[in-house]
Amino acid sequence: MEKKTILKTENLTKAFGGLKAVNNVTLTVKDNTITGLIGPNGSGKTTLFNVISGVYKPTSGAIYFNGKRIDGLSPHKVYHEGLVRTFQIPRLFQKLTVLENMIVAARSNTGENLLGTFLRRRKWSEEEKRLAEKALEILELLELDNLRDTPAGELSGGQMKLLELGRALITEPKMLLLDEPAAGVNPTLAKRIFEKITQLRDELLLTFFTIEHRVEILLEHADWIYVMHNGSIISQGKPDDVVNDKTVVDVYLGEA
Amino acid sequence: MERVGKLADPLIYLLDMVIFIGIYSIVSISLNLEYGFTGLANFGKVAFFMVGAYSSAILANFGYPYIVCILVAAAMAGLAGFLVSIPALRLRADYLAIVTLAFGEILRFIFKNEDWIAGGVQGITVPSAFQLTGIPIRFSMLIQIGIVYLSLALCYLLVQLIVNSPYGRTLKAIREDELAVQALGKNTFNYKTQVFSLSSAMTGLAGSLFAQYVRFIDPYTFEPFLTFSVWMMVILGGPANNLGAILGAGVVTSLERGARIIKDYILLPVDPHNLRIMLIGTLIILILMYKPEGLLKESKIKTSALEVSKKWRRRRS
Numbered sequence: 001m002e003k004k005t006i007l008k009t010e011n012l013t014k015a016f017g018g019l020k021a022v023n024n025v026t027l028t029v030k031d032n033t034i035t036g037l038i039g040p041n042g043s044g045k046t047t048l049f050n051v052i053s054g055v056y057k058p059t060s061g062a063i064y065f066n067g068k069r070i071d072g073l074s075p076h077k078v079y080h081e082g083l084v085r086t087f088q089i090p091r092l093f094q095k096l097t098v099l100e101n102m103i104v105a106a107r108s109n110t111g112e113n114l115l116g117t118f119l120r121r122r123k124w125s126e127e128e129k130r131l132a133e134k135a136l137e138i139l140e141l142l143e144l145d146n147l148r149d150t151p152a153g154e155l156s157g158g159q160m161k162l163l164e165l166g167r168a169l170i171t172e173p174k175m176l177l178l179d180e181p182a183a184g185v186n187p188t189l190a191k192r193i194f195e196k197i198t199q200l201r202d203e204l205l206l207t208f209f210t211i212e213h214r215v216e217i218l219l220e221h222a223d224w225i226y227v228m229h230n231g232s233i234i235s236q237g238k239p240d241d242v243v244n245d246k247t248v249v250d251v252y253l254g255e256a
Numbered sequence: 257m258e259r260v261g262k263l264a265d266p267l268i269y270l271l272d273m274v275i276f277i278g279i280y281s282i283v284s285i286s287l288n289l290e291y292g293f294t295g296l297a298n299f300g301k302v303a304f305f306m307v308g309a310y311s312s313a314i315l316a317n318f319g320y321p322y323i324v325c326i327l328v329a330a331a332m333a334g335l336a337g338f339l340v341s342i343p344a345l346r347l348r349a350d351y352l353a354i355v356t357l358a359f360g361e362i363l364r365f366i367f368k369n370e371d372w373i374a375g376g377v378q379g380i381t382v383p384s385a386f387q388l389t390g391i392p393i394r395f396s397m398l399i400q401i402g403i404v405y406l407s408l409a410l411c412y413l414l415v416q417l418i419v420n421s422p423y424g425r426t427l428k429a430i431r432e433d434e435l436a437v438q439a440l441g442k443n444t445f446n447y448k449t450q451v452f453s454l455s456s457a458m459t460g461l462a463g464s465l466f467a468q469y470v471r472f473i474d475p476y477t478f479e480p481f482l483t484f485s486v487w488m489m490v491i492l493g494g495p496a497n498n499l500g501a502i503l504g505a506g507v508v509t510s511l512e513r514g515a516r517i518i519k520d521y522i523l524l525p526v527d528p529h530n531l532r533i534m535l536i537g538t539l540i541i542l543i544l545m546y547k548p549e550g551l552l553k554e555s556k557i558k559t560s561a562l563e564v565s566k567k568w569r570r571r572r573s
């Protein structure tokens with residue numbers, strides 16, 4: 001069964017002065033898949049994510065999400081389209097509690113505009129309860145619910161990664177851009193994070209586009225892999241095909 | 257305020273201090289909303305205080321009733337805050353500090369040099385809002401206290417409502433990591449502009465109360481030192497805690513006014529103004545060394561989500 005395309009980039013380029021960090025990248029991500037993006041350090045993976053999520057404007061090229069052109073939109077507008085990203089180093093709100101980190105990420109509610117704060121107290125109070133329930137359910141799924149009142153700054157590295165994932169989930173995204181969800185956590189937890197991601201793909205029908213340096217774990221769970229080198233896509237395919245591709249091996253191990 | 261020539265009534269000194277604590281508490285709470293909760297380093301507090309004081313003074317000279325003076329003063333300062341915020345809030349924190357600091361000085365020089373506005377260096381007297389001739393000075397001070405503390409109560413309530421809401425939670429999130437808040441789909445610029453304008457309006461209100469109480473203002477009243485005093489109040493009391501902001505205002509104002517008052521009673525080997533600066537400097541060093549989070553801890557965000565969280569614990573264990 002052919003899945004439909006949810007994200008497409010066409011000849012996407014991002015240059016910083018003379019350096020093309022992202023060079024003419026054309027790729028597609030199919031709906032309800034885990035699509036991996038690998039490549040050596042400095043190959044432009046995070047820059048590509050920054051361009052897709054609207055942090056940088058592309059120098060040239062186009063990005064389509066769900067059939068709509070999104071290149072050049074600001075980050076909060078990209079988010080409203082249902083495309084949500086996480087960061088390589090978790091960007092949590094350190095002094096807010098785990099639960100507050102979750103709720104603050106939820107789609108804006110009535111109490112988030114200044115007048116609504118005063119005039120629609122009852123309404124947002126109800127919304128707040130509903131959001132808290134939903135947040136706690138996601139935290140339970142991620143096994144973080146016991147830490148809900150702990151400031152996010154006091155979590156371990158792995159817990160921060162999970163919270164970052166949870167914070168993206170509560171926004172009810174269509175697709176998530178995950179920047180190294182398993183970096184800096186122990187192998188067991190890394191595996192568990194990817195099992196959770198697979199579970200979310202199957203149960204919530206989400207799409208994941210994920211950068212990961214722990215290639216062995218990613219290959220186990222991904223449906224499709226793109227390989228990036230010096231800003232360009234040099235290979236793509238099913239995980240098994242990609243690992244046997246000579247250009248990929250050269251890039252990772254150095255040319256023979 | 258009518259100064260008493262000979263050794264003054266100690267009660268008047270006390271009431272005077274109470275009034276100043278009230279006025280500075282309002283400014284301190286407004287800076288707390290900006291810096292403590294939202295992380296905006298506004299180093300131009302004195303500018304908005306000055307806008308409020310001058311607006312109020314000029315209107316009072318035209319004979320407008322006091323309530324009009326107060327409200328227009330707050331509105332003018334809020335407008336000034338809004339206008340400054342549009343360019344300034346696009347900048348990073350450290351640049352924001354410099355721009356706001358410069359704005360205060362520019363404004364002070366305008367009031368100083370353009371004497372058609374409000375008398376330039378000659379200053380401007382503020383007619384009393386209350387036609388209470390022949391009543392004891394203590395009594396008129398009590399009325400002032402009533403007005404100041406009513407205003408303080410309203411400002412405190414307003415800020416408490418703001419910070420204990422989803423809106424306030426977003427403000428704290430902006431303080432922690434603005435880019436991440438944007439990635440979560442929130443237009444942080446709007447939040448910051450609103451906070452900046454509202455805080456400036458509150459500061460303007462305090463400026464109006466100040467002008468009405470001291471009854472004479474000139475550009476030298478609004479040196480940048482006032483901004484730093486207010487910063488000390490917030491840092492000392494504990495950022496992101498409104499009671500802390502009031503406590504800080506109490507401690508700093510007591511030291512500042514106290515140093516002036518004490519010279520009337522005992523002979524000091526140093527100039528009381530210098531003593532004041534020494535005392536506050538020492539206090540700030542002690543606080544930063546031993547209690548960097550301030551006297552009171554950051555307050556929790558109290559919304560209905562907190563109740564849900566508590567029930568969850570009971571359900572699970």
